[in-house]
Amino acid sequence: MTTNFYAPPSAIRASRVVLPEEEARHLRTVLRGGEGDKMTVVDGDGGWYRARIDHVGPDQVVGTITEQRENVGEPTIDVTVCLGILKKRSRFETFVEKAVELGARRIVPLRTRRTERESIRDERLRNVMVAAMKQCRRSYLPALAAPQSIGSLLTEEAEEMRLVCHAGEKSVPVQQAVTDTRPATSALVLVGPEGGFTPSEVEAAVEAAATPVSLGARRLRAETAGLAVLQSVVGAHPGEVEAAPRPHGQNG
Numbered sequence: 516m517t518t519n520f521y522a523p524p525s526a527i528r529a530s531r532v533v534l535p536e537e538e539a540r541h542l543r544t545v546l547r548g549g550e551g552d553k554m555t556v557v558d559g560d561g562g563w564y565r566a567r568i569d570h571v572g573p574d575q576v577v578g579t580i581t582e583q584r585e586n587v588g589e590p591t592i593d594v595t596v597c598l599g600i601l602k603k604r605s606r607f608e609t610f611v612e613k614a615v616e617l618g619a620r621r622i623v624p625l626r627t628r629r630t631e632r633e634s635i636r637d638e639r640l641r642n643v644m645v646a647a648m649k650q651c652r653r654s655y656l657p658a659l660a661a662p663q664s665i666g667s668l669l670t671e672e673a674e675e676m677r678l679v680c681h682a683g684e685k686s687v688p689v690q691q692a693v694t695d696t697r698p699a700t701s702a703l704v705l706v707g708p709e710g711g712f713t714p715s716e717v718e719a720a721v722e723a724a725a726t727p728v729s730l731g732a733r734r735l736r737a738e739t740a741g742l743a744v745l746q747s748v749v750g751a752h753p754g755e756v757e758a759a760p761r762p763h764g765q766n767g
């Protein structure tokens with residue numbers, strides 16, 4: 516089976532893994548997995564396991580772990596992406612899915628002067644995130660923060676690389692900003708909502724040690740900008756852990 520399954524750390528004890536009900540049902544009814552088959556399980560906390568299926572019940576699948584690795588599919592930099600809450604929920608949802616695929620470690624929905632919506636649907640977004648984590652074969656389930664303001668985000672001392680996406684005169688190309696500060700172990704990037712940041716929001720970010728960065732000559736939609744800056748930061752920090760390649764035919 517090529518799909519990864521998700522089981523929280525509490526479902527993994529010694530060499531035994533028990534898939535949660537929904538995952539077990541998916542394995543049995545959709546993928547038609549059976550005893551003796553192999554599966555890959557991630558725990559959303561960096562744990563990655565290969566397991567042999569011992570038992571398939573109506574709502575339960577139990578396996579024995581045969582191989583264990585850490586941080587498979589994870590970037591070497593810990594990136595928090597903060598994006599203004601978008602008017603259209605579906606656009607924010609697409610952003611969240613893609614941000615998981617590109618390796619974000621934490622997603623923060625931002626409330627800014629120009630955001631027109633206050634809330635997100637966190638349960639729905641969490642489901643999207645779990646599905647994306649499994650699909651893209653990473654092992655960490657990114658955190659989804661509660662909506663917050665720029666002010667409350669930037670209170671602590673900046674040890675991380677901080678970037679604020681803003682198409683302004685003082686902005687430097689993102690590639691330059693990323694190269695100048697590399698190597699970093701963590702980063703926080705800020706992207707405005709449809710209406711952009713106000714000048715004072717950009718100023719506040721700069722005062723809190725964020726570098727204003729440009730993503731090129733085109734004005735991008737907010738969600739595109741969020742993904743572009745994320746990839747620029749992740750891509751500049753190579754060394755990701757990949758699952759060991761398997762001999763042909765044993766990819767399951």
Ligand code: SAH
Nearest residue numbers: 680681682706707711712729730735737740
């Ligand atoms: N109406 C706004 C544009 C907002 S685009 C204006 O005219 O300023 C939404 C957000 O995406 C922006 O706040 C910024 O954070 C980011 N963004 C879009 N295109 C960008 C670019 N070329 N460079 C840097 N940031 C960009």
